[in-house]
Amino acid sequence: MANVSGAEPPQIATISVEGDTTVIRVVGEIDLASAATVRTRVDEAVEAGAARIVFDLGAVDFIDSSGLAVLVSALRRTGAVALRNPAGNVRRVVEIAGLADDLPFEATEA
Amino acid sequence: MVVGVVLTAAVTVATFAAHTSNEQRLLRQRTREAGTVFTAALPTIQTPLLSTAEVAEITNGDPATFQRALASQVGPNPGQRFVAAALWSPADPSRPLATIGAPLRLLDRPPDQIRAFLDHAAASTTLAVIPLLDGDQPRMGYAVHAAMGSRFLAYGEAPLPPNRHQLIPQSNAFSGLEFAVYVGDRTDESSLLIATVPKLPLKGNTSTETIPFGDTSLRLVVASSSELGGGLLQALPWLLLALGAALTVASAAVSYRLVRRRQQAEGLAADNERLYREQANVAQTLQHSLLPDRLPTPPGVDLAVRYQPGTAALDVGGDWYDVMTLDDDHLLLVVGDVSGRGLRAASLMASLRYAVRAFASQGDAPDVVLTKLGRLIDVERDGHFATVLCGVLDLATRTCHLANAGHLDPLLVDANSAAYAGTEAGPPIGVFADPAYPVATVELGASALLAFTDGLVERPGETIDVGLDRLASVARAAATRPLEDLLDEVVAGLVSGTIDDVAILGVRWRT
Secondary structure (H helix, E strand, C coil): CCCCCCCCCCCEEEEEEECCEEEEEEEEEECCCCHHHHHHHHHHHHHCCCCEEEEEEEEEEEECHHHHHHHHHHHHHHCCEEEECCCHHHHHHHHHCCCCCCCCEECCCC | CHHHHHHHHHHHCCCHHHHHHHHHHHHHHHHHHHHHHHHHHHHHHHHHHHHHHHHHHHCCCCHHHHHHHHHHHECCCCCCCECEEEEECCCCCCCCCEEEECCCCHHHCCHHHHHHHHHHHHHCCCCEEEEECCCCCCEEEEEEECCCCCCCEEEEEEECCCCCECCCCCCHHHCCEEEEEEECCCCCHHHEEEECCCCCCCCCEEEEEEEEECCEEEEEEEEECCCCCCHHHHHHHHHHHHCCCCCCHHHHHHHHHHHHHCCCCCCHHHHHHHHHHHHHHHHHHHHHHHCCCCCCCCCCEEEEEEEECCCCCCCCEEEEEEEEEEECCEEEEEEEEEEEECHHHHHHHHHHHHHHHHHHHCCCCHHHHHHHHCCCCCHHHHCCCEEEEEEEEECCCCEEEEEEECCCCCEEECCCCEEECCCCCECCECCCCCCCCCEEEEECCCCEEEEECHHHCCCCCCCHHHHHHHHHHHHHHCCCCCHHHHHHHHHHHHCCCCCCCEEEEEEEECC
16 A cells, blocks of 8 residues: 555656757656656657657557647647657557557557 | 645654644634635535536527527525526526526515616626525525626526525534634625524634625634644534535535544644544545536436545545536546546636536537537636546437547447547547647447546556456456446445545446
């Protein structure tokens, strides 16, 4: 019972810039516990003037509605968001939410 | 998260002195949290009135429409927010245009006071509050208009406990904790809403919190003369009840049970572990208070619902279900889920739930309801969005018209087959302005329709399709059972160990 603070493994979300695109790479799960970390990276990207945000989700194995809320708020703030290399179940969650047209998937070797 | 911090402190510090200091900190924290609860409770009063005022504006103040819109909210039963309500025109404060429920206490006031209150409410940008505390049936009155310049005010009176003192049974459990709630700036008898002691002011260490409440404020004073600041959590259902805000007999029972179960703390760690459990209980109590406490009983149709808090239910969630009779031939069915958790998510959920009712009772089709809901929530502003499945069941033809905002497709199941209904999801509520939604028409026949939230089928480490297949197979295996049993089987087969909350709504014709 001592572990009630949602002590998941530390969430890693890193930012890099590729031309006019800001890439936010996330590792692990994007859920209620970790969504705030990803949101902080989005805030930083928007403040830095990002015109387009790509979420690199190649190492993300789970996303819930709190995570989706972060992705769509990034879309609202920049106007252009894409999801890079989403796993099958992440893809399904986006499709079920009726957001596949708004959060397009892209595949990259990088 | 607060509890997590406290627990961390609990295992690292173990002296009595630290315990005392921790208790004082807990007292301050609990007082602040109680303030947040009051703020979150406000929409449960405001939203039904606001929706009713909007409907009045559209229907030119039609009395029958007003009475129908508020009928489920007004009455003496637990869970009904008001004992009396009225529709007023600020232009004619001499008498209400329509009333429902018990006689209005406001009408006992002198005409100039009534006029002043209605004028004030018409000019106010927030919920106008009038304490009606004199006499042996104290109430709080609330008035709201749809927009500046509106022609109508929706007004409701919520009851307070008849004896505002000593509401909570005196027992060892509360020997260390007392509280009093006042309306406005004054802390005297005439402003008292509720207190746990026969004589005021409170003695001992006190913590005071002023909470904005509509156009006035509440002052919450909590006193702790010894340990066990967690007692306030047990008292929260009573505090809410005192404000006429959304509590049911069930939650009062929870409160009594907690009181009985409570023991003197044997040590700091044990005490804090108990606080953790209580926090989870308060979250569940709040959640239940925001869901319908009974369902309509249309002839020939079975309806069943389940709500299961997840294992991580420290905080109140945003899942909901709703069923409402629209007319003799039509039933509104809703399942929704506000993303995230916490009081903000729960109060958004309450707003959306009442707004769906208001729009649907105006006659809006499911797709129109969903489009209009988008005006109430914005992911950029609120940090939350909502997925909603909204259906209107036609009782004459056994068809259901469904519109889907980012929500999971409902399951149609009978003994021979289980298939998802094939609704096409548009974007969740609050993502884009004025989205359009397709409407799917589903023939129920002899099948059960099961609508649910994602907690039922989502598990870390597997794709959602695995969960959807599991649901289909469990439901089909139980499809010949009565609907209540079918939902029990679904809960037993899928809910065990789920992290997120789950809401399920089932409907099926009896023959």
